Amino acid sequence: MKVDGKNIRPIWLEKDSKVVKVIDQRLLPHKFVVVDLKNVDDIITALKEMYVRGAPLIGATAAYGVYLATVNSPDKTINNNYLIKESNRIKSSRPTAINLAWAVDKVLSKILKIDNSLTKIEVAKKQADKIVEDEVCRCRKIGKNGLTLIKNISEKKKNKTVNILTHCNAGWLACIEYGTATAPIYAAFENSIDIHVWVDETRPLNQGARLTAWELGKHGVKHTVITDNAGGHLMQDGMVDIVIVGSDRTTRTGDVANKIGTYLKALAAMDNNIPFYVALPSSTFDWSLKDGLKEIPIEMRDPDEIRYVQGFDEGAIRSVLIPPENSPAANFAFDVTPARLVTGFITENGICRATEQDIMRLFPDRETP
Ligand code: MRU
Numbered sequence: 001m002k003v004d005g006k007n008i009r010p011i012w013l014e015k016d017s018k019v020v021k022v023i024d025q026r027l028l029p030h031k032f033v034v035v036d037l038k039n040v041d042d043i044i045t046a047l048k049e050m051y052v053r054g055a056p057l058i059g060a061t062a063a064y065g066v067y068l069a070t071v072n073s074p075d076k077t078i079n080n081n082y083l084i085k086e087s088n089r090i091k092s093s094r095p096t097a098i099n100l101a102w103a104v105d106k107v108l109s110k111i112l113k114i115d116n117s118l119t120k121i122e123v124a125k126k127q128a129d130k131i132v133e134d135e136v137c138r139c140r141k142i143g144k145n146g147l148t149l150i151k152n153i154s155e156k157k158k159n160k161t162v163n164i165l166t167h168c169n170a171g172w173l174a175c176i177e178y179g180t181a182t183a184p185i186y187a188a189f190e191n192s193i194d195i196h197v198w199v200d201e202t203r204p205l206n207q208g209a210r211l212t213a214w215e216l217g218k219h220g221v222k223h224t225v226i227t228d229n230a231g232g233h234l235m236q237d238g239m240v241d242i243v244i245v246g247s248d249r250t251t252r253t254g255d256v257a258n259k260i261g262t263y264l265k266a267l268a269a270m271d272n273n274i275p276f277y278v279a280l281p282s283s284t285f286d287w288s289l290k291d292g293l294k295e296i297p298i299e300m301r302d303p304d305e306i307r308y309v310q311g312f313d314e315g316a317i318r319s320v321l322i323p324p325e326n327s328p329a330a331n332f333a334f335d336v337t338p339a340r341l342v343t344g345f346i347t348e349n350g351i352c353r354a355t356e357q358d359i360m361r362l363f364p365d366r367e368t369p
Contacts, residue, residue: 001172001177001178001213001218001219002160002218003032004218005184007024008176009172009176009177010022010025010052010057010172010173010176011023011024011052011060011064011128011132011176012056013064013125013308014036016141017125018038018071019036019196020036020037020038020042020043020064020068020256021034021035021036021166021300022034022035022046022051022052022061022063023035023051023173024049024051025053025164025211026049026050027052027317028173028210028211029210029211030140030169030312030317031317034097034356035051035063035102035186037064038044038069038072038169039068039105039219040065040068040069040072040086040090041066041157042091042242043061043062043064043065043068043090044065044090044093046061047061047062047065047090047094047100048093048094049091050066050205050347053169053174053207054097054129054169054171054173054175054227054246054256055098055099055100055173055174055175055205055246055248055249055280055283055361056104056135056139056174056175056176056180056281056283056284057098057104057173057174057176057226058094058097058099058100058103059097059099059100059102059131059135059283060103060128060131060132060176060196061097061337062104062134063070063103063104063107063127063128063131064091064094065086065090065104065122065171066083066086066090066104066107066111066128066129066278067121067124067125067127068230069082069083069086069087069090069124070083070085070111070117070120070122070124070230071121073117076117076142077117078117078120078121078159078173079082080112082208083108083111083112084108084112085300087104087105087108087183088139088170088189090104091098091104091165094299095296095298095299095307096249096296096298096299096333097246097249097284097290098248098249098283098285098335099248099283101162101286101324102283102288103128103131103283105126105130105217106125106127106131106215107128109126110123110127111124111127111236112121128172128236132140132176133294134283135175135176135177135281135283136140136176136178137348138281138282138283138347138348139172139175139177139178139179139183139281139348140177140178140183140184141347142178142184142186142279142280142346142347142348143178143184143186144187145184145246145347145348146183146187146277146346146351147184147187147188147191147255147323148183148187149184149185149242149277149351149353150162150184150188150193150195151188151191151193152166152288153196153241153242154188154193154194155157157241158209158243159193159194160194161194161195161196161222162193162194162195162196162241162242163186163194163195163196163197163198163239163240163241163242164196164197164235164240164241164243164244164256165197165200165231165234165235165240165242165243165265166181166182166183166185166197166198166199166200166212166243166245167197167199167200167202167208167228167231167245167258167259167261167262167265168202168207168208168212168245168259168262168284168310169202169207169208169210169211169212170182170245170247170279171211171212171216172215172248173211173215173244174211175246176279179180179246180246180247180277180279180280180281180346181213181244181245181246182215182216183279184196184218184244184266184279185216185221185244186221187245189219189220189221191193191274195221195222196222196224197216197221197222197223197224198204198213198223198224198225198226198230198231198234198239199216199223199224199225200226200227200230200231200242200261200265201214201225201226201227201228202228202259202261203228203261203306204306205305205310206309206310207259207279208225209282210223213225214272214298221247221285221341223277228261229346231243231262231264231265231268231299232264232265232268232271235268235269235271235272235274236272240269240272240274241274241275242274242275242276242277243266243275243276243277244272244277244278244279244346245259245262245265245276245277245278245279246278246279246280247278247279248259248284249284249289249292249333249367250278250280250284250285250286250288250292250345251285251286251290251291251296251339251357252285252286252287252288252289252290252356252359252360253289253290253292253339253356253359254339254342254345254353254355254356254359255289255291255292255293255296255336255337255338255339255352256292256336256337256339256342256354257292257296257334257335257336258278258334258335258337259333259334259335260332260333260334260335261335262337263334263337263341265333266337266341266342269340269343270341275342275343275344276305276341276342276343277342277344277345277346277348277351278342278345278354279344279345279346279347280339280345280347281348282348282349282363282366284346285359285363285366287366288306290338292338293331293336293338296334296336298332298333298336299336300333300337300345300359301331301332301333303328303329303330303331304329305331306323306329306330306331307321307322307323307327307346308320308321308322309322309327317333339354339355340354342354343363345359347362347363348364349362
């Protein structure tokens with residue numbers, strides 16, 4: 001996507017292919033800093049500390065992590081046990097987004113059966129590159145498919161502004177190009193449909209206020225940042241036509257793990273008869289799970305992410321303490337929205353209802369674990 005007229009992605013390989021470059025998303029929108037990741041430890045730090053975040057980008061970064069493990073192997077033969085160990089370390093960096101394990105296993109399964117070490121390196125890079133390009137392609141298709149929903153609403157409203165509410169950042173920063181939840185938004189914008197986006201700030205790390213607002217602003221899409229608690233009120237007042245969110249992991253039965261607070265938006269949407277759609281690529285489905293509430297691991301992050309808020313002040317990024325010094329905080333990073341609250345899924349293969357039967361019908365060629 002374009003930033004100030006320049007094409008940019010949140011991840012790319014340096015020309016000599018020895019260094020992975022990522023945008024440090026912790027500093028956006030106030031500072032644009034590119035960080036070099038040179039080995040598996042750097043990859044794990046970038047994932048854990050959320051320089052990179054968002055399910056598809058987490059997967060892409062992890063895939064390059066396995067590639068860097070081959071490049072930096074301590075022995076020339078690139079021992080398979082070493083590769084499995086490094087892969088497991090990468091996989092354990094964040095628990096909720098299924099794209100992480102999916103991408104690592106995709107690269108690993110290709111290279112474990114190769115003996116020649118140079119071929120191993122070459123194939124790992126090729127597979128990681130392919131994961132990136134495939135995600136871009138999936139997101140483009142999600143945009144095309146989701147566009148029909150926005151177009152229909154616009155026609156029903158006689159071309160009056162379509163108001164879309166989104167939570168967190170499921171944009172190109174999270175997904176390499178177009179995004180998942182934002183792909184239909186960008187597609188509608190390109191098609192000159194009058195749209196406006198309500199952007200949930202998404203406490204505690206404010207991925208909505210910092211990242212989605214930045215992305216939409218850079219692209220020229222009308223948007224307004226709101227507090228996480230405002231959505232229900234806007235829905236009651238007829239100010240939301242459709243909710244579109246992303247996902248970090250979705251079960252084969254349609255239960256959706258997404259950034260904390262998504263469930264409350266789904267409840268409010270249901271109460272107000274507003275369509276609630278989840279946009280996701282097939283890499284975010286966990287085909288092995290049937291019960292999201294019981295089976296999807298919910299990441300607990302550092303309570304200090306809640307206690308301190310980061311912002312820009314007099315040219316510098318600063319953190320300030322909000323609650324009393326000694327008040328404990330609990331940082332649940334994701335929640336699960338049960339399938340019954342989801343109107344449908346927008347995927348690269350089309351749109352379907354949130355039922356096991358419909359999901360399975362849309363993905364007959366799914367890769368079962
Ligand atoms: O903790 P994060 O920032 O990695 O959370 C992921 C997200 O940005 C969202 O939950 C998003 O809606 C799904 S990822 C496309």
